Amino acid sequence: MKKVSFQGEKGAYSEAAAIQFWHESIQPVPQKTFKSVFESVTSKISEYGIIPIENSLTGSIHQNIDLLLDFHLSVVGEIIMRIHHHLLVNKNIDFSDIKQIYSHPQALQQCSDFFEKHRHIDAVPMYDTAGSAAYLATNRIQNGAAIASLQASQDYGLHVLKKGIENNQQNYTRFLIIAKSPSTPKKSGKTSIVFSTKDIPGALFKAISVFALRDINLLKIESRPLQSGPWKYWFYLDFEGTMNQEACCNAINHLGEITSFLKVLGSYPKGKVVN
């Protein structure tokens, strides 16, 4: 079985995404931090790592972009997953029994409409969503519930009392799969790169022109705030096509001429969206 590192406890959304990505049994390897996900793949403890890279509500996770720069690993895949927050309880617990609901503050906030409707229930912040499910199960809590993933309900033998209690239905997280070696697709796919330009007018225009001149479609672009790294100014960019295609290689070579830093993070098949 593939060993896959992810940040969080068993039942985390990252673990659920990994299972959806491979569509088969994997051996989940929980890690405390994102950095230790990268370290465990580097040291071959796991074959793969899975990391969230952006969320449709909260934006890009710059910390993981930084780690992609710091470590010599390749992006080999992606998956986009709708984040459903479910209300989980121990067996034989009714909704009327519930006095407290445990979860990560971000999950609690994303379900604030639910708490508005049920004002007698207290929202209790915890470290993470899966951790709140584990707490509920381990301590056999009878008057509480947790907000977590379907995966967490399976991992901890909890019952899904209410499905999808999040306010916003447009909550998607994009995860990247990382490995020690690149596995560039033979045919179609996309490529993620990071580069920095000098802080002069038109620098970004020139950088983007290397793609436009070759009819290469851009899928994502993001500049990084000035204070946050060793470069004055840098960009994270996804484009359509892989490093096995001549036009893309030419664009990257051209880009290398006009940037002060350039790193290809990897080419990989476009990920499916799991609703």
Next chain:
Amino acid sequence: MKKVSFQGEKGAYSEAAAIQFWHESIQPVPQKTFKSVFESVTSKISEYGIIPIENSLTGSIHQNIDLLLDFHLSVVGEIIMRIHHHLLVNKNIDFSDIKQIYSHPQALQQCSDFFEKHRHIDAVPMYDTAGSAAYLATNRIQNGAAIASLQASQDYGLHVLKKGIENNQQNYTRFLIIAKSPSTPKKSGKTSIVFSTKDIPGALFKAISVFALRDINLLKIESRPLQSGPWKYWFYLDFEGTMNQEACCNAINHLGEITSFLKVLGSYPKGKVVN
């Protein structure tokens, strides 16, 4: 005194940023959600609102970009603030007394090196940083501390036991000031816009060319994940110059010709960086 709405409790980093922005006494108006910050400015409960728009470690706060699109308010200023996490305690408490440290999970994580060094201390997650300071003060906790802002220590009469216990010194948050009416600077400044293009090769290249052709410098660009809005594809962009400058107005008119949606969020003076 200016009434300024912000999300969170008194002592939140947003309140500290507002005080730094105006350099004078303001009347802080705490709000439960970001949306209610926008609502309170719209309904003239407050003259101004202050919202975090991006953090150097965690990226852009898309939720607030969405609210800038939904509400008819203008961006009139910005300030960039280094986020210092301080260890706060009630008076006459020594470090050896501390058994628990309360804060928002993100703040606790950003101080994980501190907890590694002091393994006998438990990290206890709470709703927000200022709320943990309020809890400490209200309940006169003798064996605990909170991780929060200097502002929170002043608001709740707490003592700063240790300064700046965060792992990463590059933790900056950029805040925007919003108001009912635009106040475009006469001289220099920057402008924030949002636009959407069709999902065709070269669309972004054409959009950016309207600035490059007029030697207008781009300061930030970010595309938004596909799933997250009513448009297939959109961009948030900051450029150097204001809507009082002819070249900028021409660029915006030109951009209007080639985009399917365009909104100018506001022109404002470049904000200072507070360390």
